[in-house]
Amino acid sequence: MSQQRKRGRDPGAVDEELRQYTTGGQTLEELDKKYPNRPRNHSKTLLFSQLYECLFNPLNNNKKQPTGPATSRAKTGPHGPSKMSPQEQRRIIVERFISRWRAEVGDDFYPALRLIIPNQDRDRGVYGLKENNIGKILVKIMKIDKNSEDGYNLLHWKLPGQSAASRMAGDFAGRCYDVLSKRPMRTEVGDMRIAEVNEWLDKLSAASGEKEQLPIFEIFYQRMNPEELMWLIRIILKFMKVGATERTFFDIWHPDAEALFSVSSSLRRVCWELSDPSYRLNQEETNVHIMQCFQPQLAQFQFSGSFRKMVDSLTRANPLEDDNEYWIEEKLDGERMQMHMKEDSNSPGGFQFFFASRKGHDYTYLYGSNFEDEKSALSCHLKDAFAPGVRNLILDGEMVTWDMELDKIMNFGTLKTAALSEQKKLYSQNGARPLFRVFDILHLNGQCLSQYTLRDRRNALAKAVPGVHRRLEIHPYLAATSPDEIEPQLRKVVAEASEGLVLKNPRSMYRLNSRNDDWIKVKPEYLNDFGESVDVVIIGGYYGSGHRGGRLSSFLCGLRADENDITIKGVNPEKCYSFCKVGGGFRAEDYAEIRHHTEGKWHEWDRKNPPTNYIELGSGVEKQAEQPDVWIRPSESVVISVKAASAGSSEQFARGITLRFPRFKGLRLDKSWDSALDYREFLNLKKHADEMNKSKAMEMETRRRPTKRTKKEIVIAGQEAAPAEFDGPRSKVFEGLELCVLTESTAPKKTKSQLETLIKQNGGIISQQPIPRSHMRLIGEKKVVKVASMIKAGDVDVLKPNWVLDCIAQNFLLPEEPRHLFHVSDALKEWAAENVDEFGDSYARDLDVSELRNLLADMPKHEIIYEPFNKLGFLQQLEEHGHDFGGLKGHLFRKLVVYFARGLDVSSSTALKLENWVKFGGGRITEDLDDESITTVVVISSDGTSERELAAEVRSVISCRQRIPHVTSQKWIEDCWKESTLLDEERYAPM
Known part of the structure; x- marks a missing residue:
């Protein structure tokens, strides 16, 4: 019997299984013809239970343990056990599962990967299930x-x-x-x-x-x-959260997996074309291709404090000294879209189209597959959009909704409705329609253009795409050379309620799946708080998920019907229009107080019988947009004050208007429900805010964090530090370990006696007589006579003193790294090389700033393919689309610039704790009270009188500023941190 039969492997059964999970109506012969080099598994796939027992559950358990050496499990090295970080354990869990798959199943990992990261599986259609x-x-x-x-x-x-x-x-x-x-x-x-x-x-x-x-x-x-x-x-x-990102799985599967996914958005290609880890992609294979979805270049959110710095970042890499031009484009409020077109004799009209969103979703069904597509919302109108001789191309742009009657772009929420109406031919000549605004071309007649400059690409775009009016148009830009040209354009988009601007470097290449300073988006911040705040009525509630599960965590707020609606239209005087959804800024006591005043008054929302006499939702009664879980009669509810960044249009709310980024300010128990804002009063308030905004100078908020300064010790030449006196053990880092210090340490400067004292203070045993080929650790970094003779004798391992210092700094016994080796055997060299990554970054040790800077400087440029993840820009995008981050402390203070005014009675530990909270929450701390970007001044004092005096002194300094920062007590930061939300500063103002 063959070895394959002995191990239970049946090629016929494997082929049958292959036919089940991957053919999609295709025969095996058709599959072999389309993918001739695809990998073949030698055995059936693993049981589904193995997927969670060997991968999901171990990853989940691993993410629950705190990071750091104290909680890591042991691994065995040449000198006994050392520590392994949770990050390294995570990689080992994934590597072990992939290795098992290769051994027991084969090289086709596609069936498993599409279940591991289902949100990236483009081959399977949507389930339509929530x-x-x-x-x-x-x-x-x-x-x-x-x-x-x-x-x-x-x-x-x-x-x-x-x-x-x-x-x-x-x-x-x-x-x-x-x-x-x-x-x-x-x-x-x-x-x-x-x-x-x-x-x-x-x-x-x-x-x-x-x-x-x-x-x-x-x-x-x-x-x-x-x-x-x-x-x-x-x-x-598609909600896994197993503790490992898709990047981790891609990186462990193959070094080029993420690059291929960026240009194809296909897990099938990643698994089938990169089944051999030794095979590497060439430049051509990482370019965009016709009819294959790619991950587009994105604009960097600029955190600089001035337009001058933005322009400098756009032109600093300019090889031509006399070319300081940059381009200004309007940022469109639509959906990022790529359009592929190629010649196809089998398609009506001779061409085939493919439309895909930034996330790789196929929208060809909506916008059309050819010129004759009767269900097309766009392609059937594009017969004259392309120049003669264009055989194939890829366009990058924004799909927006254009209102033909108002001759302007409508907001993003109307795009799908307009496309469906156009598709079903329910539109009128003056109605809304989808419009594709093109700002880049990536492929033309078989030639990839991503390596050409933006200026060359736009020239090619202008010649290849004449366009069709209000169907497919080239997005205009303004060529500029001075920073002074940005502000007028920004004022213009503010007046037109547009998204903002995008500044582009015309000398730049197109960089797939990247954010960088070649494209910079600038968004205005205006209509700040409408003067002070907006008083609205709570009319609905939403139960939270995760740690907020089981209780109301956010509220639907409404504007009262105005007198005109009540008297003329006969509207119920108690009726409210849905206006905004508020979930941030609440403390535990705020929730408790709202619950106390509304207990027993909530009603479950009945979709079939909504309370239209009291509450009107957006998009009509049938759709019931922003439908709450429970509702309350306005007359039995409470009034709250809400802060917001701005107001904007939205069909999700009753009167087509809402607040952007609303935040709870306070509970207004002094106000009855009928004294809250009505719809007409809000419009007047907004008009006043618009007028005030026009008179203000436009300023960009400074968000760049200050660089951390480290205080250097003063060393006098020729002076040797006095030996430290041993006063008993302080830790057990070297417990049970015998060490012999052969020489002093040069960087940092430590004498032999000082090193020995440090070792004894941390549980080690000092020996003055080195014994080669024993368990004794030899420490030295100079070839003095004793060390040179030992090296000459051979078979001796000498570690540098920085290994001792690093172990003490981390408070556990570190595995050796290449930087710790002075003269060692080949076996120890190989062991040490496994404890750092390919760039020399330690798996077990925290790097200081200078060491990290040197490591980054030595990295080969060709290895750095992708820009680092832009956390702040990503969070802002999610906020703009209405996502609630709940209790994420990592972005709690991210929009704030904080100055700490300290009293003489403040301990350094208290101040350091508050500063660390602000930094962890994404805030920036400044030491200069004259800094115009300060948003919040925090007064720290343990004495009430001193706190008030200090606050008064601060207010006298900042009172003349155009934008006056909030002045709060330290309790504001403590409560914000406790409640995991940004609370109203005015409630903590020292009086």
Whole structure:
């Protein structure tokens, strides 16, 4: 019997499994023809249970442990156990799973990877399933009453449960596990393999409606235990959060995996073309290709304090001294889109189109596949958009909604509606329509243009694409050379309520999946707080998820109906219009006080019978946009004050207007519900704010963090430090370890006696007689006579003194690194090389600023492919699209510049704690009270009288500024940190 048969490998069974999970209606022959070099697995895929037992659960357990050496597990080296960080453990978990797959299954990792990072799987269609849909299906499968305890908990997963499930409020998959574990079809792990799960998920994505989806879920329910079903639900919802990013999986699978995914957005290509780790992609393979979605270049959010610095960053790499030109473009409020077109004799009109969003979603079904596509919202209008001789091209631009009647761009929320109306021919000549504004070209007639300059690409774009009026147009730009030309354009976009500006370097190449200073976006900040604040009525509530699960965490606020609506239109005097959704700025006591004043007055929202007599939502009654979980009569509710960055239009709210980035300021118990703002009063307030804004000078907020300064010790030439006196052990870093110090340390300067004292203070044993080929650690970095003779004798390992100092700094025994080696054996050299990455960065040790700077300077430029992740810019984009970050402390103070006014009675530990909180929360600290960018002054004093005097002194200095910072006590920072939200500063003002 063959070895393959002995190990249970059946090529016929493998081919049958391959046909199940990957053909999608294709035969194996068709698949072989399309992908002739694809890898073949030698055995069936692993059981689905192995996926979470060997990968998901270990990663989840690993992310729960705090980072740092104290919590790392041991690994064995030449000199005994050393420590391993959680990050290294995470890589080992992933590497072990991939190695097991290669050994037991084969080189085709695609069936597993599409389940590991399902949010990046473009080959499988959408399921059309959310938590509520899955909850209804599970209720029917388990045949439980929807009004029973478990049925209610599933269908109202954000609400507090009636039993142990209440602990799972806000975690849908966890709540499903709680309910399923009470009535499982099987308690042991199921027999479904990964390939079979993929097969049924493909069928689930193709199913239309609950009638076809329910039988598929029944199969999963019968063949999986509750834990398997919990992970399956997370895969369907594409909400994994296992503690490892897609970049980690890509990097471990293949060095070029992320680069290939950037130009293809295809997990299939990543797995099938890069199955051999030794194979590397060439330059041509990492370029964009026709009909293949790529990850576009993005604009960097500029944190500089002046337009001059922006322009300098755009022109500093200019090889031509007389070319200081940069371009100014309007930033459009639409959806980033790429359009591919190629000759195709089989397509009507002779050309084929492909449209894809920035995230790789295919929109060809909406905007059209050819010139004759009757269901097309765009392509059927583009017959005259391209110059004669254009055979294929790739365009990069923004899809926006153009209002033909008003002759202006409409906001982003109207794009899908306009495209569907255009597609169904429900539009009028003067209605809204999708318009593709093109600002770049990446491919033309078989030639990739990404390596050409932006100026050359725009010249090619102008010749190749004449465009079609209000269908496909080239986005205009203004060529400028002076920073003074930015402000007038920024004022113009403010007046037109546009998104902002994008500044571009015309000499730059196109850099895929990158943010850099070649493209800089500038967004205005205006309408600050509408003077002071807006008083609105709470009319609805939303239950939170995660750590906020089981309680109301955000509120729908409304504007009262104005007198005109009440008297002329006969509107109920108690009616309110939905206006904004507020979830930030609340402390625990604020939630408690709102709960105290509204307890027993909340009603569950009935979608079939909404309370239209009291509350009007956006987009009409039928759509019920921003529908709350519960509602309250305005006359029984409370008034709150809300701060905001600006006002903007939105169809999600009743009167088409809302607040951007609203934040809770305070509870107004002194006001009754009928004294809150009505709709007409708000419009007047906004008009006044607009007029005030025009009179103010435009300033860019300074967000750049100051560089950290380190105080250098003063060393007098020729002076040797006195030996430290041993006063007993301070730690057990070197406990049980015998060391012999052979020479002094030169950097930093430490004498032999000082090194010996440090070793004894940290539990080590000092020997004055070196013994080669023993467990004794020899320390030295100079070839004095004794050391030279030992080296000449051979077979001796000598470590540098910086190993001792690094161990003490980290407070645990470090594995050796190349920087710690003075003269060692080849075995120890190989061991040390494994403890740093390819650039020399330690896996187990924290680097100081100077060492990190040297490491970055020595990195080869060709290895740095991608720009670092722009956390602040990414968070701002998410905020602009309405995402609530809840209790993320990492961006709590990110928009603030803080000055600490310290009293004489303040301890350094108290001040350091407050400063660290601000820095961790993304804030910037300045030591200069004259800094015009200061937003908040925090007075630190343990004595009330001193605090007030100090606050008065500060106010006298800042009172003449155009923008006066808030002055608060230290308790404001302490409470913000405690509540994980930015609280109102005025409530903490020292009086």
